Amino acid sequence: MARPTRRGWRFAAAIVASTTAALALSACGGSSSAGSSDSSGSYKVGFVLQLSGPGSVYADTSQAGHKAAIDDVNKNNTAGTKFVSDVADAGADAQSATTACNRLIQQDKVQAIVAFVPGPQLLACNTVASRRNIPLLSLSSGAGNICAANLTSFGLVPNQQTLPIMDELLGQGKKSWYFFGGDYATPKATIGLAKDYLTAHGGTVAGESYEPTGTADFSQDITTIVNAHPDVAFLNVVGNDDVALQKQWAADPRTQGITRVDILLGEGAAHALGDAANGIWSSSAYFSSVEGSGNDDFKKQVKAAGLDGEPDINSYISYIQIEALANAVKKGGTDGTKVINALQSTKIDGPIGPFQIKDAFSFQNEYLAEAQADGSFTIQKKSDPIEPQLACSH
Amino acid sequence: MTLLLDILTAVGILMIVVLGLAVVLGVLDVINLAHTGFMAVGVYAAVVAHEQGWPFWAGVVAGALASAAAGLVVEVLVIRRLYDRPLETILATWGISLIIIQLLTLGFGHNNQAAGQPLKTATSVLGTPYPTYRLLLIGVAAVLVLGLAVLIRYTRVGLTVRMVQANQDLARGLGIRVAFIRATTFVVGCALAGFAGALLGPTQAINPNYALSLVATAFLAVLLAGRRLSGLVAGCVILGTVQILFGRWFNPVYSSTVVIAVAVVLLRIRPEGLIWRRA
Numbered sequence: 001m002a003r004p005t006r007r008g009w010r011f012a013a014a015i016v017a018s019t020t021a022a023l024a025l026s027a028c029g030g031s032s033s034a035g036s037s038d039s040s041g042s043y044k045v046g047f048v049l050q051l052s053g054p055g056s057v058y059a060d061t062s063q064a065g066h067k068a069a070i071d072d073v074n075k076n077n078t079a080g081t082k083f084v085s086d087v088a089d090a091g092a093d094a095q096s097a098t099t100a101c102n103r104l105i106q107q108d109k110v111q112a113i114v115a116f117v118p119g120p121q122l123l124a125c126n127t128v129a130s131r132r133n134i135p136l137l138s139l140s141s142g143a144g145n146i147c148a149a150n151l152t153s154f155g156l157v158p159n160q161q162t163l164p165i166m167d168e169l170l171g172q173g174k175k176s177w178y179f180f181g182g183d184y185a186t187p188k189a190t191i192g193l194a195k196d197y198l199t200a201h202g203g204t205v206a207g208e209s210y211e212p213t214g215t216a217d218f219s220q221d222i223t224t225i226v227n228a229h230p231d232v233a234f235l236n237v238v239g240n241d242d243v244a245l246q247k248q249w250a251a252d253p254r255t256q257g258i259t260r261v262d263i264l265l266g267e268g269a270a271h272a273l274g275d276a277a278n279g280i281w282s283s284s285a286y287f288s289s290v291e292g293s294g295n296d297d298f299k300k301q302v303k304a305a306g307l308d309g310e311p312d313i314n315s316y317i318s319y320i321q322i323e324a325l326a327n328a329v330k331k332g333g334t335d336g337t338k339v340i341n342a343l344q345s346t347k348i349d350g351p352i353g354p355f356q357i358k359d360a361f362s363f364q365n366e367y368l369a370e371a372q373a374d375g376s377f378t379i380q381k382k383s384d385p386i387e388p389q390l391a392c393s394h
Numbered sequence: 395m396t397l398l399l400d401i402l403t404a405v406g407i408l409m410i411v412v413l414g415l416a417v418v419l420g421v422l423d424v425i426n427l428a429h430t431g432f433m434a435v436g437v438y439a440a441v442v443a444h445e446q447g448w449p450f451w452a453g454v455v456a457g458a459l460a461s462a463a464a465g466l467v468v469e470v471l472v473i474r475r476l477y478d479r480p481l482e483t484i485l486a487t488w489g490i491s492l493i494i495i496q497l498l499t500l501g502f503g504h505n506n507q508a509a510g511q512p513l514k515t516a517t518s519v520l521g522t523p524y525p526t527y528r529l530l531l532i533g534v535a536a537v538l539v540l541g542l543a544v545l546i547r548y549t550r551v552g553l554t555v556r557m558v559q560a561n562q563d564l565a566r567g568l569g570i571r572v573a574f575i576r577a578t579t580f581v582v583g584c585a586l587a588g589f590a591g592a593l594l595g596p597t598q599a600i601n602p603n604y605a606l607s608l609v610a611t612a613f614l615a616v617l618l619a620g621r622r623l624s625g626l627v628a629g630c631v632i633l634g635t636v637q638i639l640f641g642r643w644f645n646p647v648y649s650s651t652v653v654i655a656v657a658v659v660l661l662r663i664r665p666e667g668l669i670w671r672r673a
Contacts, residue, residue, distance in 0.1 A: 059504040183647045206525075211646050214607040216598060217407060219528065219639045221399045240607070243506055243599035251525045251596070253516035272600065274504035302571050307502065375508075 004153070016387055041080040043329055045070075045322070046110035048100050048125060050117060053092030054240050055212075058314050061268055062116045062139075064307035065315030069322030072301060079326035088109055090117045090125070097121035101128045111334060112137065115320050116314070119146055119185060126151060133336040135328070135343055137321045141313070141361065142185065147392035150361050151338070153342040154324070156285055158190035159389035161263050164366045165283040168381060172258055174231035175203045180221060181236035183210040190236055190263075193389065206230035211237070218245045219252075226254045243269050250276035251360045266312035269377030280372040285364050286316035287377045288305045298351030320350050324357070338387050355392075361388040395522040397642060403528045403635035405537035410593060411605070412612040412630060413538055414586030420621045421559045421579045423480060424473060427487040428610075429587050432461040432496030434604040437595040438498055441507045450510040453590040459587020462581050465493075469580040477576060480581065498602040509595040513558025527596060534593065538586075543623055555579065559621075610650075611637070614657040620667010628668045 026055050047066050050056045052278045070085050072078070087101035087107050097117055104110045105128055112135040119142030126148050136151045144157035177198055181187030187210070195205050207228040211221060215237075225233050233255075237245055242264055249255050250273070260280045267288050270277040288299065288310040298319065302311045324346040325339070334336025345355035356363045363385045369377035418426045426432075436457030443453035468490055476482045513530060516523040546552035557565045558575045564608070566572050591605060598604065609634055618629030636656050641649040660668065 024563070030436075054606065055597070056504045056603070057506055057601050061505070066444035208645060212650060215646075216605075216607040217404055217637075219403050220638050222645060223396050223400055224642070240506075240601065240603070244597065247511070247599075248597055251511065251514060251527055253523050268505050269599075272508045274508050274511065276511060390571065 003343050010266055023382045031329055043079060043112075043323065044082045044084050044086060044108065044110045045100070046104035046108065046113040046119060047085050047318075048090045048097065048104065048113060048115050049087070050092065050121075051087075051089035053116065055092060057239055057268070058116070059326070061232045061266075061302075061307060061309075061312050062314040062318040064302045064305045065311060065318035066114065066322060068298075068301040068305035068315075069319040069326075071305065072319075073326040075321060076356035078323065079329040081329065083322065083326065090115075090121050094120045094124035098124045098128060101125035105129065105132055105134060106285065110134070110324055111336070112339065114318065114325070115139070116318060118142075122146060123229040133340070135324060135325070135336060135340045137343065139317050139321075140186075141388075141390075144211060144388060144390040145185065145189070145392055146360075147390065149245055150340050152324075152340070152346070152357055152363050153319050154357070156364075157367070157390065158186070160362070160366065160386045161283055162190055163197055163382075163386060164383040165261060165263065165281060165368050166194060166201070166203075167383075168368050169232055169259065169281065170198075170201055172204055176206045176230045177203055177232045177234055178206040178225045178228050179234045179236070180211050180225060182238055187236040187238075189391070190280070191234070194234060194282065210392070211241070213238075213241060215241055216244060218248045221245075222252050222255060224250055226252075226258070230258060232259045232261055236264065240265050243272060245277050246273050246280065264370065266314065267310040267375065267377070268312055270371045270377065271309060273355045273371075274375060275373035277371040277375055280371040281368065281380075282371065282377065283361070283366055283368050285366060286311075286313045286352060287367050287369050287379060288312065288380055289369070289377050290367060291379075292352060294349075294351045294353070318352065320348075323350065324348055324351045324355070356385070358387075361390065365390070396524070399519060399522065399524050399528070400642075401635050401638045402532045405630050405640050406532040407597075407608070408611060408630040408634050409535035409539060409627070410531065410590045411608050413542065413591065413624065414583040414613045415612055416563065416581035416616050416619055416626050417542075417586060418580055419616055420475065421555055422473075422576055422583075422621070424477070424479065424580070425487070426583065427469070428490040429487075430448075430605040430609050431491040432465060432584045432587035432663050433492060433591030433608075434495070434498055434602060435464050436461045436591030437509065437598075437600050437604055438502060439588065439589065439593035440506070440595050441502075442507050444508070450512040450596075454589060457592025458585045458589035461591070462585035464583045464588075465584025466577070468584075473580055474577065481534060483600045485563055495602045501536075502602070504601060507600040509600055511596045521599060532594070539623065541625060541662060546623065571587045579662065592600055611653060612660075614654065618657060618660055618664075618668050618671060620664070622667060622669050625667045625669040629657075632660070632668075 043176045051059050065246050070083050073107050090100050091095040096164050100240035113129055115122050116139050122138050123141050127315035130150050138153050139155040141157050179191040181191050199349050253285050265282045302315050327348050328339045331342040344360040348355050366383045367379050368381040369379050400428035415429045418424050439457040439460035443456045472486050513527040515526045517526045562572050581605045615629040619626035633653050637649050637653050
């Protein structure tokens with residue numbers, strides 16, 4: 001058999017390189033439009049989220065909620081105009097988010113941006129969006145540290161998500177708490193206020209420690225927590241780290257008898273954990289197990305939008321964001337300022353009841369739930385809305 | 395006792411992750427940046443096996459075989475054309491890792507996957523209860539290292555591989571099928587990666603970006619190894635011990651930084667690796 005020539009090798013190398021480059025580009029900066037290709041006369045929404053990197057683990061559920069809502073508002077003509085979605089990958093860093101938002105605004109001419117990204121990427125995107133007075137709808141609020149005139153935050157801030165579950169467990173006599181978190185701003189802010197609340201309500205802090213994002217082995221952390229003999233381990237890490245920690249915790253017999261609280265645990269991670277999730281307390285504005293016909297209908301919608309599995313808080317928030325935006329567009333037309341003002345005082349009926357934005361931040365009921373061995377959540381309590389405790393102002 | 399077991403576990407996990415990487419680098423001079431990709435192939439094969447109701451250990455074997463098959467395809471299509479060109483292999487294996495991540499995303503989505511959780515019991519070690527599965531990881535690492543040492547040192551296969559590693563032209567002249575040995579070595583490295591991926595699935599989040607956080611320290615250990623198995627063991631012991639002790643006695647936030655600093659200092663002192671023989 002004749003050996004391939006040097007030109008042949010170069011051709012093969014070029015094929016490999018171009019395939020690699022194409023895949024890399026699709027992973028790091030691609031975008032796609034959902035909806036009609038003819039967007040004239042329609043309202044164009046940019047949806048920026050992490051489609052690549054470790055944060056992409058939330059992409060499927062949030063995209064399904066987003067798509068279901070776009071379908072719903074178009075079907076019911078909620079906004080009085082057709083919504084077209086333009087999806088962009090925020091990658092894993094602020095620079096990629098800036099690039100994605102730049103392209104959405106300057107090239108694709110979106111009229112609003114839904115940002116499903118962490119605080120640093122949200123800030124990066126907003127440097128572009130605020131210049132054009134583009135309404136920015138976010139999940140994160142950087143632990144209540146990010147405020148901007150054009151920004152509406154749909155996620156809960158730490159005091160809203162943390163204090164109800166602390167009240168519940170303190171009421172059960174669990175007074176000694178160990179706080180463990182990821183080494184970045186949001187867990188530190190959350191744990192900071194939780195510690196103050198705990199000591200003010202008769203509890204004691206058994207310990208506090210952090211690990212950087214990307215930790216794979218938590219054995220020493222589990223040993224440290226166990227040695228502190230707390231009643232409750234408040235575990236506040238996110239994404240892959242959260243799943244790894246909970247797996248290792250559940251497999252360690254020394255942890256038996258310590259109640260786990262993980263306010264960042266949702267249905268997707270709990271399902272992947274299986275019986276390793278059993279008994280974890282979580283708190284959220286949404287669980288798929290909330291009963292009601294509205295939630296049943298919502299679950300059907302996200303399933304029709306392509307979600308394989310149960311919706312979670314990300315599906316819910318991404319759905320609510322578009323419904324709220326549609327109502328704001330109905331009130332304010334395409335005028336950026338009017339839409340922003342309408343968004344920042346949103347009052348709509350969502351899949352699980354009324355949803356309200358007060359002064360640009362979410363104000364809604366909170367559900368306390370306990371994970372089961374099959375990855376589902378059993379709702380234990382529904383608490384009233386709490387005013388957000390912010391570290392910034394508009 | 396718990397501290398010692400935590401250290402042994404950390405060292406064991408590092409050894410399990412690093413072996414495939416070290417085999418490929420040591421024999422082929424290929425820095426395999428697709429190592430995490432092959433680990434991901436292994437753990438996803440185990441996930442599929444779990445969904446089909448297979449026992450956990452059958453899933454681990456399936457993971458190793460799936461990664462070996464993927465490795466064979468990659469070796470034939472890409473790697474064998476790039477031997478002796480280290481920079482190109484770095485670029486190519488990085489590209490392959492991106493392709494693997496995208497293929498897994500297309501096939502399984504971005505979500506975390508569920509895998510089997512074997513041995514959910516505790517075993518008492520001198521009165522200290524410790525997760526049985528973690529103890530098993532220590533044992534598996536020890537068996538892998540010893541097995542590889544015996545294979546390299548005392549078998550004809552090992553002799554052949556060492557000859558290819560030392561002087562390929564001479565080996566070829568002696569009738570050794572160098573291309574076959576290279577391909578086999580790459581496939582074995584990938585199989586070890588798949589085995590590691592499937593084995594560590596019960597302790598990690600399983601999604602297309604699987605194992606990214608496991609390999610940074612593994613690459614440092616390989617650099618410290620100096621192409622010797624004993625050097626690899628020494629590197630894993632030092633880095634794993636530093637990671638755990640610093641985290642326990644000082645602050646875990648900075649332990650990764652300290653591990654890198656230790657590796658840099660050791661490489662400055664012993665650039666040929668921790669254990670090497672003067673020529």
